Amino acid sequence: MDSLNLSDTGLQILPDLSSLSIKCLDAAWNSISIMWEGTLPLDIEELNLEGNKIVTDGLLAIWPATLTTINLSKNYFWSLDHVLDWPPNLRVLNLSGSELAMLNCAALPGSLEELDISHTRITTLSSFPENLKKFVAINTLLKTLPSRCPDTLENFTFSGSRGKLSRNSLPSNWGNSLKHLDLNSNGLQQIPNSLPATLEYANFSNNFIQVIPPIEKFPQGLHLLHLGNNRIRVIPSWLLDRYRMKFTIHNNLLTVNPNCSHCLIFFPQFIGEKYHRSAKKIQRAWRRQRQHPPLRTWKRTRIIKEDLLALAMSPARAGRFENISPDWTYRYAGP
Numbered sequence: 001m002d003s004l005n006l007s008d009t010g011l012q013i014l015p016d017l018s019s020l021s022i023k024c025l026d027a028a029w030n031s032i033s034i035m036w037e038g039t040l041p042l043d044i045e046e047l048n049l050e051g052n053k054i055v056t057d058g059l060l061a062i063w064p065a066t067l068t069t070i071n072l073s074k075n076y077f078w079s080l081d082h083v084l085d086w087p088p089n090l091r092v093l094n095l096s097g098s099e100l101a102m103l104n105c106a107a108l109p110g111s112l113e114e115l116d117i118s119h120t121r122i123t124t125l126s127s128f129p130e131n132l133k134k135f136v137a138i139n140t141l142l143k144t145l146p147s148r149c150p151d152t153l154e155n156f157t158f159s160g161s162r163g164k165l166s167r168n169s170l171p172s173n174w175g176n177s178l179k180h181l182d183l184n185s186n187g188l189q190q191i192p193n194s195l196p197a198t199l200e201y202a203n204f205s206n207n208f209i210q211v212i213p214p215i216e217k218f219p220q221g222l223h224l225l226h227l228g229n230n231r232i233r234v235i236p237s238w239l240l241d242r243y244r245m246k247f248t249i250h251n252n253l254l255t256v257n258p259n260c261s262h263c264l265i266f267f268p269q270f271i272g273e274k275y276h277r278s279a280k281k282i283q284r285a286w287r288r289q290r291q292h293p294p295l296r297t298w299k300r301t302r303i304i305k306e307d308l309l310a311l312a313m314s315p316a317r318a319g320r321f322e323n324i325s326p327d328w329t330y331r332y333a334g335p
Helices: 237-241 273-289 293-313
Strands: 003-005 024-026 046-048 069-071 092-094 114-116 134-138 155-159 180-182 201-203 224-226 246-248
Touching: none
Parallel strands: 003 024, 024 046, 046 069, 069 092, 092 114, 114 134, 134 155, 155 180, 180 201, 201 224, 224 246
Antiparallel strands: none
16 A cells, blocks of 8 residues: 555554555554654655654654655654664655754755754754755744755745844855745844845745845845835835835835835735824823833732622622722612
């Protein structure tokens, strides 16, 4: 058989499948905690172990040489030190959703083309696999990335960083093949420099970008640019005239509504100097009224105490504390 589906069957131990000829094995969403040597099919190529309970010393020390795809996402391992030998032709490795805190890419096979480390506790990457084509890191603690990307890299997704990231933490050299760059939700204040000439798609949404750089900073082949949910006030004229490149710029601080066919705005946004003046007044008023943490804590504790006392004195009025005064007497005569 070409494939075998054992997903969500309550397995705690993977049965011995070494005598079967199976190319694709799906054993996702079980309770497997340990992988035993010699249980996988000898000619297996794709293995899905997503959503199990595999711990660090439960990983195989030596994986079958025929494997090209391994999905270990959403497991319990925190290190890959137990693995002595990865498959020499491994192309896809998914480590997302694990407890992994450190990754040595130099120990991964040179054949690796796709790597996913989303939702892990990794803080630093010193290098990328030399032939990597797709890198995905969503919602991680990464603070430092390698300064240079491999020339084979085509897709780079790094979003939702929970680490303290600066523009200097991003690669300074994006390689010679990058087409898809996604850097949304990273707290960036500027668009990175040295964008590769091969870039076709770029997403800088949900950051703190205030200024769109000159046209020289963007590659000629860029087809789609996302700039929504930033702090941009002015759209440069070159972007309005560049009809071959579509862009989104919703939910910014624009003073002029862009009127061009290649501008995509998904919903109306606040526009005009009147809005900006009002926003500044609100911010000044908020700063004056903002309370220090000790005062906020004291007031919150006092309110909770009053609510609990009111509930103790009048249990029937639960959920309607606004009708009970702090001295436990009714404000209104009605029920």
